[in-house]
Amino acid sequence: MEPNGQHSDIQTRNLRVLEALLFAAKEPLGADDLRPYLSENADLADLLDQLQQRYQHAGINLVQRGEKFAFRTAEDLSFLLRRDDVEQKPLSRAALETLSIIAYHQPVTRSEIEEVRGVATSKGTLDVLMEAGWVRMRGRRRTPGRPVTYGTTMGFLDHFGLEQITDLPGLGELKGAGLLSSNLPPDFSVPKPSDGDLTSDEDPLEPDDAGDDLLSDLDARNQPNET
């Protein structure tokens, strides 16, 4: 065999060994891990470079992590490694009630929701509504305690088939649909919801706003007496 052919045989073998080692390794491997398995005087950097090129367009790539190397799923295929497990659940009554108040009364604070509901609203209920993608924190009300204001989202409109939030039926329509009794107190009204820009008494949220309300616990405790 001519020297050149022999050289490329050794080269091929080195590449195969690297492939196998990197595949079987539990963690990225560095030069010290790899060199003992290669032929003497092998140019590790060059071999890794060749391997990197070989897998450049494959479903897996040879990636560098610091001084070490590992095979990883190609970034554009990373969706293959994610599974979405969707479980359909009916919304609890508390969540549904809270959602409806947010929808009509937005922008609304937690203590305002509680005022309408007559009971304290758990943070969990709001979390569920936010997880569902129907409710969002809009901003903070410019009142003492600066409570968070809640409103509905595009997802809310989508789910309930509304083109805009003002499509929610008003007083007359609710009565007309027989949902509301016609025997209403004279001062009864249904607010006109707005899910758009911040209102004049709302401040924007800080980028890292966790949405905690300073006074919410206090509010919640006082709630049952409040009505």
Add this chain to the structure above:
Amino acid sequence: MEPNGQHSDIQTRNLRVLEALLFAAKEPLGADDLRPYLSENADLADLLDQLQQRYQHAGINLVQRGEKFAFRTAEDLSFLLRRDDVEQKPLSRAALETLSIIAYHQPVTRSEIEEVRGVATSKGTLDVLMEAGWVRMRGRRRTPGRPVTYGTTMGFLDHFGLEQITDLPGLGELKGAGLLSSNLPPDFSVPKPSDGDLTSDEDPLEPDDAGDDLLSDLDARNQPNET
């Protein structure tokens, strides 16, 4: 783009997806695991064949294990990659014999295993093999006492590097010599081991079947007389 180019784009993508899925997984994957990620009407067998060829001379190969596929380091590199330290507690002679009897005679009942070995099988032996993931309870034989039938698993094929159960070493000679028949002396129909679907004389296991054999204790006791 001309239709042909488009076709090969889809083909390339399918191959990359298969590569990524098979590479990311430790266990062999089957059609059900792979097909959902491919383009509609993709020819899975053909794609796997292409992939197998692409990796034929690489340091890792695409191997078939029963109906499933996995990337494994190339067999000829084993002398380099051999890791004796990770070898689990070596199998006892009894376990190894039992394993090979199950592999070659499957589906096989405990009393048939005992008939071959001429000695009672302790329950622990089968447990060890099942815990290793090499042996499974397949069903129940349609004979008095309805004994459990045992067979090998995909994990068995994977561990011992067999594409399918018919690749067991020396299977042809054993068959030819009539040594795989459980009834003696060599009769006309020589069975072939089958690790697949239930055979005509097997019933499926109940979902909560604990694998107890009603007659097994009796069988074990009677064993030496039975011949």
Add this chain to the structure above:
Amino acid sequence: MYVDVKGYEGPLDLLLDLARKQKVDLAHISVLSLAEQYLGFIQTLKERRIEVAADYLVMAAWLAYLKSRLMVPHDDEDEEPSGEEMAALLQFRLKRLEAMRDAAGQLVNRPRLGRDIHARGDPESILTTKTNQWQATYYDLLRAYVIQREKSFPQDYSVKVRTVWSLSEAEEILERLIGQSAEWVPLQSYLSEYLASTEERQTALASSFTASLEMVRQGQIELRQSAPFSPLMVRRKR
């Protein structure tokens, strides 16, 4: 000869070991001498008062029977298996056990996963994102809103206590007001105190009129009205 019976995986294993010592192919083994060796071995164990498992004794009995069958010529009328058939059976079982042993040896020496061949060392696990998809209908939403708002309506529906004169109350009052007066006096003037209040006016009029009729019937008082809508006059009956 000293052999530890515990080293064997049962009587068949012992027989196989003895057969191998004949150093011939199992197909050409002398079953008769094999049976004799086995029986001799068991005998030795017994003489040394070594406890022998039942399995081995059962095999010994079978081999003793085999030996006797082999030594007498076969009778065609005999329904029992011939000595030759029994010997073939034993040979088959020994061959099969040996074959399984060889197979096990080949199997265990194959390139094995985790030792010679390796799977992906660092599998990229599949991340399962569990999402709840919440269900609610538009109708549910509106109902929920309306129910809550209706709950908040003022609940001051206190039942008005209406002042009503019962007939007996009216009779009592008239009795007291008319007293022993024998003069004709308008009924209304007796009731002026009560008629001033709008709440009592109707019931005072209605009940006292009805009561007065009852008192006339009882002969206690007399009533007189000179013309329609003129004042109703009342006096104690003499």
